[in-house]
Amino acid sequence: MFEDLIYVLGKYDTWLWRGFLLTMELLVISVTFGTILAIPLAVARVSKKVWVQAVPFAFIYVFRGTPLIGQLFMMYYGVGQLISNIDGIQDHWSWVYLRNPYWYCLLTFVLNTSAYVAEIMRGGIQNVPSGELEAARACGMTPWTTYRRIIFPRMWQMIWPAYTNDVIFTLKATSLASTVTMMELTGAARKIVARTALPYEAFISAGVIYLIIVYTLTFGFKGMERYLRRNERRKDKHSANTKALPT
Known part of the structure; x- marks a missing residue:
């Protein structure tokens, strides 16, 4: 088995x-645009007006309440089929993009990510201490300034x-792209299996790569978390020094 694993890594690298x-x-684009889309959704979710909350609530409920693979199939086989049935679409310049499963996968991942992140952000916004918001209003901050200088920084620290x-989760979800013919990491492993009939070696190789990616992401995000909480550490250090002073 070890020799077969070396063979797979060497020949199909x-x-x-x-x-x-x-x-x-897929991961970077989905997370980037999903996060950007999640910000207005989260802000609308915490609105006191019911009609403002309704649309983002329905959007989040649908994408969080249905399986991702179902969303992907609906986008690729459903929307894609509807588009392909439009008269003259296959002669249009856009057909080069519309027939490519990449765009349907990307759109599905962006929308799914935005729904999950929006709900995470909603919880963070609602947990911002009310005293800080009252202080912002007392200083005459506008709602936009309050969000930019108070709510969003505190929200990111908490979420x-x-x-x-x-x-x-989004990284692991990208493996579903292989179900619609995309040759991402899992799709590449499946292709290797079809070529070599070595399923264990192919998927072990892909699994190790996934583990390396997860470890790298975790390490990087922990460093970013320490940076976001730098003020809290300074505050704790100051409090400890204050308590250590002689009375």
Whole structure:
């Protein structure tokens, strides 16, 4: 088995490398645009107006309440089929993109990520200490300034561990792209199995790469968490020094 594993890593390293790059591309774009889309959704969710909450609530409920693979199939086989039935679409310049499963996968991952992150952000916004908000209003801050200088920084401090978990979840979710012919990391492993009939070696190779990615992401996000909480550490250190002073 060890010899077969070395054989797979040596002969099909290019396939695994391309699969790794596509996996990371799907992850980075999905998390980036999903987070950007989640911000207005989260702000609308904490609105005191019911009609403002309604649309983001329905969006989040649907994408968090249905399986991701079902969303992917609906996007690729459902929306994709509807688009392909449009008269003359296959002669249009956009057909080069519309027939590519990459865009349907990416759109699905972005929307799914935005729903989960928006709900995480909603909890963070609602847990910002009311005293800080009252202080911001007392200083004459506008709602936008309050969000920018008070709410969002405090929110990120509180939700960062949950956000990290969601990013790792999205990484593992990208493996579903292989079900619609995408050759990301899992798709590359399946292709290697079809070529070599070595399922254990192929998927062990892919699994090790996933573990390396997860470890790297976890390490990087922990460093970012320490940076976000630097003021709390300074405050704790100051409190400890104050208590240590002689009375």
